[in-house]
Amino acid sequence: MPATFTRHTVETERKDPGFGGKPPVDRRPTGGGGGDENWDSRHSRRHGPREQLIRYRMAVFSVLAADLVFFAVLVSAFFVRQSSVHIAPTDNVVSDWHPLSVPPILWINTAILLLSAFTIEIARRQLFHEIDIMEEWLGLGRPAVRRAAPWLIATIVLGCAFLGGQWMAWRQLAGQGFFFSSNPNTYFFYLVTGTHGAHLLLGIAALVFALVAMFRFKRVEMRQIAVDCTAWYWHAMGLFWLFLFVLLVFFQ
Amino acid sequence: MTTPPLTQRPRRLFTTNHNTLAKNYLLLALIAVITGTLLSLLMRLHRTWPDLAFPIHGIIRPEDYLALVTMHGTLMVFFVLTVVPQSAFPNLVLAAQIGSDRMAFPRLNAAAFWITALSLLTLLAAFFVPEGAPISGWTSYPPLSALAAAGPGQATGMDLWLIAITLFCLAAVLSSINFLATIAVCRAQGLTWTRLPLTVWSWLVSSGLTVIAFSALFIAAALLLADRHFGTSFFLPAGMVINGIPQALGSKAWGTGSPMLWLHLFWFFGHPEVYITILPGMGLASSILANFTRRPVPAYRMMIIATLLIGVLGLGVWGHHMFVSGMNPYAGTAFGLTTIAISVPSSAEVLTWLVMLFRGRMQLTTPMLFTLGFLSFFIAGGLTGPILAQPALDAYLHNTFFIVAHFHLVMAMAGVFSIFAGIYYWYPLLTGRRMNELLGKIHFWISLVAAYGTFFPMHLSGLAGEPRHYAQLAGPVESFTRLIPVERGITWSAFLLAAAQLIFLFNLFWSARRGTPASPNPWRATTLEWSPLPHPTVTSRPYEYGPAAGQSGDFHPQWEPEKPF
Ligand code: HEM
Ligand SMILES: [Cu+2]
Numbered sequence: 001m002p003a004t005f006t007r008h009t010v011e012t013e014r015k016d017p018g019f020g021g022k023p024p025v026d027r028r029p030t031g032g033g034g035g036d037e038n039w040d041s042r043h044s045r046r047h048g049p050r051e052q053l054i055r056y057r058m059a060v061f062s063v064l065a066a067d068l069v070f071f072a073v074l075v076s077a078f079f080v081r082q083s084s085v086h087i088a089p090t091d092n093v094v095s096d097w098h099p100l101s102v103p104p105i106l107w108i109n110t111a112i113l114l115l116s117a118f119t120i121e122i123a124r125r126q127l128f129h130e131i132d133i134m135e136e137w138l139g140l141g142r143p144a145v146r147r148a149a150p151w152l153i154a155t156i157v158l159g160c161a162f163l164g165g166q167w168m169a170w171r172q173l174a175g176q177g178f179f180f181s182s183n184p185n186t187y188f189f190y191l192v193t194g195t196h197g198a199h200l201l202l203g204i205a206a207l208v209f210a211l212v213a214m215f216r217f218k219r220v221e222m223r224q225i226a227v228d229c230t231a232w233y234w235h236a237m238g239l240f241w242l243f244l245f246v247l248l249v250f251f252q
Numbered sequence: 253m254t255t256p257p258l259t260q261r262p263r264r265l266f267t268t269n270h271n272t273l274a275k276n277y278l279l280l281a282l283i284a285v286i287t288g289t290l291l292s293l294l295m296r297l298h299r300t301w302p303d304l305a306f307p308i309h310g311i312i313r314p315e316d317y318l319a320l321v322t323m324h325g326t327l328m329v330f331f332v333l334t335v336v337p338q339s340a341f342p343n344l345v346l347a348a349q350i351g352s353d354r355m356a357f358p359r360l361n362a363a364a365f366w367i368t369a370l371s372l373l374t375l376l377a378a379f380f381v382p383e384g385a386p387i388s389g390w391t392s393y394p395p396l397s398a399l400a401a402a403g404p405g406q407a408t409g410m411d412l413w414l415i416a417i418t419l420f421c422l423a424a425v426l427s428s429i430n431f432l433a434t435i436a437v438c439r440a441q442g443l444t445w446t447r448l449p450l451t452v453w454s455w456l457v458s459s460g461l462t463v464i465a466f467s468a469l470f471i472a473a474a475l476l477l478a479d480r481h482f483g484t485s486f487f488l489p490a491g492m493v494i495n496g497i498p499q500a501l502g503s504k505a506w507g508t509g510s511p512m513l514w515l516h517l518f519w520f521f522g523h524p525e526v527y528i529t530i531l532p533g534m535g536l537a538s539s540i541l542a543n544f545t546r547r548p549v550p551a552y553r554m555m556i557i558a559t560l561l562i563g564v565l566g567l568g569v570w571g572h573h574m575f576v577s578g579m580n581p582y583a584g585t586a587f588g589l590t591t592i593a594i595s596v597p598s599s600a601e602v603l604t605w606l607v608m609l610f611r612g613r614m615q616l617t618t619p620m621l622f623t624l625g626f627l628s629f630f631i632a633g634g635l636t637g638p639i640l641a642q643p644a645l646d647a648y649l650h651n652t653f654f655i656v657a658h659f660h661l662v663m664a665m666a667g668v669f670s671i672f673a674g675i676y677y678w679y680p681l682l683t684g685r686r687m688n689e690l691l692g693k694i695h696f697w698i699s700l701v702a703a704y705g706t707f708f709p710m711h712l713s714g715l716a717g718e719p720r721h722y723a724q725l726a727g728p729v730e731s732f733t734r735l736i737p738v739e740r741g742i743t744w745s746a747f748l749l750a751a752a753q754l755i756f757l758f759n760l761f762w763s764a765r766r767g768t769p770a771s772p773n774p775w776r777a778t779t780l781e782w783s784p785l786p787h788p789t790v791t792s793r794p795y796e797y798g799p800a801a802g803q804s805g806d807f808h809p810q811w812e813p814e815k816p817f
Contacts, residue, residue, distance in 0.1 A: 055356050055437045062429040062463055069467035073520075077475060077486055077513055084489075084510040096490070096508045181483030184508075191478075 023137060023220040024050045025130040049221035053228065060229045064236045067199070071240050074192060075247060081184050082251075099252035100185045103172045109165035110245050116158035117238045120207075123151035124231035127224045136220050145214045148227065152211050155234070159204045166197050185252070192244050199237050206230040268358035270343040273365050275682065277340035278675075280369055284331035287376070289750050291324040296743040300736075302724045315404045317723035318387035323378070325390030326413065330420050331372055333667045334525070337532035338424070338462065339368065341674055342431050342455050344681060348781035349449050351440025351788050351811075356433035364427035371419035378405070378412040386410040389721060391518055394487035394511045398479045401494050411480065414473050421470035428459035428466075435459075440780070442790040446556075447810070449779045449794040450549065453556050454535030457563035458528045464567065465524035472517035485509035515577050519570035526663050527566045530630075531559065533670030534601055537623050540673055541605055542795040543777050544620040545612025546806050549795045551604055558597035565594040575643040576650045584643040591641035595634070602631060617775070618692030622673035625700050626666050632704075633662025636711070651721070654714025660707040669699075672756070680774050681781060685767030691759040698752035705745030709738050776807055783811035 085095045126132070126148035136142050170190070173179075178186045206229075213226035267273065297304060298312040298320075305311050312320075347355050355361050378385040386409040388397040400407040435456050439448075478484045488509040492499035542549045549555060571579060571587030605627055614620065636658045640646050649655065672695075679687050713735050718725065725732040725739065773782040778796055780788065788811035796808035 051437050055433050058433040058436050059357060059360075059429050062432050066425050066429075066463045066467040069464050070471050073468050073471045073517060077517075080510055080513045080516075081486060084508050084513075094490075094508070184485065187478075187482075187484045191484075 023133055023224060024053055025128055025133050052221055053225055056225045056229050057232065060232050064233065067236070067240070070195075071244065074195070075243075078188050078192075078247065078251075081188065096184060098183050098185055100178065100189060101252070102189070102248050103169040105165055105169050105172065106245060106249070109162050109169070110241065112158050112162045112165065113238050113241055116155045116162070117235055119151045119158060120155040120231045120234050123148040123155065124227055126151065127227050133220060144220075145223070149211065149214060152207060152214070152227070156204060156207045156211070159200060159207065159234075163197055163200060163204070166193055169193070189248060192248060196237070196241055196244055199240075203230070203234050203237055206233060266362065268362045270347055270355050270358065270361060271682075273362060274340050274343035276365055277335055277343060277368070280365075280372060281332050281335045281340060284327045284335070284372060288324050288327035288332065289753070291320045291327070293746060293750055295320045295324065296746045299724065300740050300743040312723070314723040315387055316384070318389070318403075318721065319385040319405050319409075321721055322387055322389050322392075322413075323375070323385050326375060326417075328664065329390055329525070329529070330417070331368075331375075332671075333529040333663065334424065335368065336671045337530075337536075337667070337674070338455075338458055338528055339364070339427055341451075341532060341536075341678075342427075344678055345781040346431060346452065346455055347434060347438065348681075348783070349452055349779055350435065350438055351443055351780045351783065351786065351790065352434070352438035353786045354438070355430055356436075356438055357430045360426055361430045364423040364430070367419050367423035367426070371416045371423060374412050374419060375416035378409040378416075381408040381412065383407060384409055386413045391522070392476075392514075393518075394476065394479070394509075394514050395489060395492055397514075398476060398488050399492065399494065399499055400480070401497070401499060411477070414477050414480075418470060418473045418477075421466040421473070424462050424466040425470070428462040431455055431459040432463070440788055440790050443780075443810075446553065447790055447793055449535070450538040450552075450555055450559070451532065451535035451779075453559050454531040457559050458531040461524040461528050461531075461563055461566065465521045465528065468517055469521035472514060472521070475517075476514065479509070487511050487514045512574075512577060512579065515574050515579075516570070519573040520567075522573060523570040524566050526659075527562055529663060529667050530670075531562065533626060533667060533674075534559070536670055536674055536677075537605060537626055538601075539777075539779060539795070540619050540623045540677060541608045542797055543775055544615040544617060544623075545608055546615070546797045547608060547612035548793070548797055548801075549604070550607060550611075552793070552795070555601060555604060558600045561597040562594060565590065565597070569594055572641050572646075575646045581643070588641050588643050592638060595638055595641075598634065602627070602634070617676075618687065618689055618696060619673045619677035619775075621693060621696045622669050622676060625669040625696065625703075626673060628700075629661050629666040629669060629703070632708075633658055633660075633666060637662065649714060651719055652714040653710040653718045653720060656720055657707050657710035657714055660710070665703045665707065669703075672696075672699075675760070677775065678781070679763070679767075680770035683764045683767070684770060685763055686770045686774060687759050687763040687767055691755055695752055695755045695759065698755070699749060702745050702749035702752060706742055706749055709742055713738050773809070776805065778807050778809045780810050783809065785811065789813070 082097050085093045127144050129144060132144040132147070136144055170193070173186070173189070178189075180187050180190045210226040210230045214223050217223045217226065294306075294312065295317060298317055303311065309316070343355075343361070347353065383404040383406075386392070386397070386405045387403050388406065388410070392410075392413065396402040396406065397410055400410070435448075435452060475484070475486045479487050486509050489511060490508050538549050538555060569587060569590045571583055572591045575584045575587075609624075636654070640649060640655070640658060676687055676692055679685070716732075716735055718732055718735055725735055772784050775782075778792075779794055780790070790810050791814040792808055792810055792812075794810060796810075797806060799806050801808040
């Protein structure tokens with residue numbers, strides 16, 4: 001194994017990793033992905049590390065597509081429910097929708113979640129730094145892990161802070177006498193924040209898993225996959241939350 | 253290393269081998285289809301001889317009839333027409349057709365099977381709870397499905413139904429994620445997108461649709477469960493009165509929910525679902541027609557585009573199930589138009605198949621016969637589609653037997669015939685033997701005649717106004733009594749149809765032991781599931797049939813290297 005390598009050899013490896021190829025490195029801002037999809041000339045790169053990464057990303061993105069539908073349905077239900085009325089015996093059009101002013105703490109939570117998107121993205125990128133990855137791959141210590149771990153931990157802390165904040169928002173609402181089944185608006189609030197919170201809880205579990213994986217997994221590619229997939233999931237949850245937050249705050 | 257035939261491998265219960273899972277799925281669907289068929293025969297018996305008393309149960313009461321309808325529809329749509337083409341078949345051949353010996357996520361795939369099995373058990377359990385199975389039909393419209401007081405079976409039975417559906421959605425999404433990833437990354441060297449068999453394209457589109465449609469149903473079912481148990485009112489309108497008793501939850505009256513919301517969500521799932529069940533059959537039809545006319549699929553790229561278009565347009569037509577629901581009439585017109593639009597790519601595929609029939613010499617093997625049957629049902633049922641897509645006509649025809657005729661031809665019979673085609677065709681992959689051809693042909697002809705005999709007259713009784721979901725025609729009102737002879741004919745025909753399936757069952761199990769051993773490529777096909785070696789390098793298109801196609805006869809398999817020119 002040559003101790004030094006030129007860019008040129010890496011470039012060829014990247015195109016055709018074959019069996020036991022080097023782990024993918026970050027040449028483009030997107031990470032390991034690679035946009036060389038060509039309708040007809042694409043040869044599948046079976047069993048290569050890049051192929052593995054793409055496979056897991058595909059799975060995460062499909063899950064996220066399903067999740068997107070999930071939340072889209074929830075949002076459309078919100079609007080339908082908001083606009084449905086009935087005719088009271090007095091011939092009045094009656095709606096049982098009572099606009100709810102959301103607890104202000106949600107603003108802070110949103111900021112926290114946004115921050116966490118940055119921390120996890122930094123962590124993710126550490127794992128695709130070419131020089132670090134090559135050092136690791138050649139068995140010269142684990143600089144990428146060393147650098148990514150603090151950012152992952154920061155993300156976990158921020159994620160927990162967000163969930164704690166959501167919990168406090170619930171407590172405040174309950175304190176004001178708004179419970180799950182008080183009126184249509186409150187159960188939407190609880191449902192939206194609750195299902196999103198459950199997703200985030202899974203995300204935190206994934207983060208913890210990725211953290212452990214970074215230290216335990218023997219293969220660099222598997223570490224990359226663990227962190228990369230978690231990061232995309234986390235980003236999507238951040239994005240979903242932004243939409244849900246706008247919905248809850250501005251579309252009452 | 254090719255995967256050896258299943259019979260030679262030790263059967264482990266919790267296997268992640270996709271071939272074994274395919275067999276498990278087929279077994280599960282067999283249980284569902286037998287149960288579903290028996291239920292339908294009970295319905296037919298009751299409609300024709302309402303006073304017939306059954307040994308243990310006694311007379312079928314109206315609510316029993318509705319429970320039969322509900323469970324029949326749910327079993328057939330989810331556990332037969334979805335499970336076989338969208339779970340069993342891809343497990344059987346998808347990986348092989350793309351030249352891989354494994355799926356992208358074998359454990360996810362296995363988990364999906366077990367969740368499906370749990371879902372089936374949950375559903376069947378509804379028969380055994382107090383008050384029995386739910387009665388609100390496979391579409392489970394609220395408010396009846398939201399209130400336990402709405403009728404017998406709407407308490408625990410309905411809960412079980414909802415839980416079963418939720419589980420099924422989860423399993424469907426999980427297994428589709430596996431298929432999508434498998435198609436995207438496990439393809440053999442050289443197997444580009446335009447070298448994929450049309451079955452693989454179909455599974456790509458139907459898996460995408462599954463991810464979208466079943467997620468919507470998942471949350472809809474969850475919201476309905478919340479309405480039933482957590483005091484919400486997504487679907488429950490105000491002022492519900494059942495049997496003179498105002499309905500309320502504790503001291504609180506229901507809010508102003510909207511049953512229409514369920515209709516939208518359900519059909520947003522429901523229409524893509526009909527394409528999920530039929531798209532794999534359409535892909536299979538192309539493959540089998542090419543194989544047994546020994547001609548390539550003409551307009552192969554156009555077929556891909558049509559498949560993709562069906563997938564995309566299929567997401568925007570759900571409102572044609574709701575013309576008479578009180579939806580905005582302008583929306584009805586719009587959905588009518590999108591529905592006509594989607595019949596364009598469907599017709600394009602049908603015309604291509606017809607062209608294939610006239611260009612080649614047909615080899616009338618059993619799989620080919622069943623594909624022709626599929627084609628005939630798809631056309632016969634498809635012709636009534638554009639009629640129903642006119643809001644004005646549908647106002648009369650909705651909820652009559654005309655609808656029952658439409659979807660039993662276009663979805664149920666077309667779907668089942670393509671399932672049979674697939675089983676006869678791929679049986680050598682399962683067992684290393686072929687199914688008996690003579691029995692297969694007898695099975696086909698009786699089934700074809702009996703299926704038309706069963707479902708075609710329903711158009712007539714539907715046009716006469718016979719409503720759907722009614723337990724009997726005779727009664728204090730005489731208006732439908734003249735339809736009773738038609739009803740009787742349908743019932744006899746249905747029994748013949750069911751009896752013909754005994755031939756199939758016999759053939760299925762008998763051939764596993766005694767069938768003629770199959771050669772490695774018994775149908776002289778070109779696609780990779782028949783390849784003797786895994787990981788071939790592919791240089792050719794999927795359907796290279798015809799005299800000029802190859803050195804080894806009139807075809808050029810995808811696993812053989814490029815022909816020298
Ligand atoms: C030419 C294409 C088609 C058109 C224009 C069409 C149109 C329609 C319309 C308008 C309805 C609603 C009628 C009503 O409920 O009043 C309907 C019902 C139905 N269609 Fe189709 N259809 C087409 C193809 C298909 C296909 C390919 C399938 C299945 C594979 C299918 C399965 C069904 C089912 C299951 C229902 C009844 C659902 C229920 O109410 O329980 N249709 N179709
Ligand atoms: Cu439809």
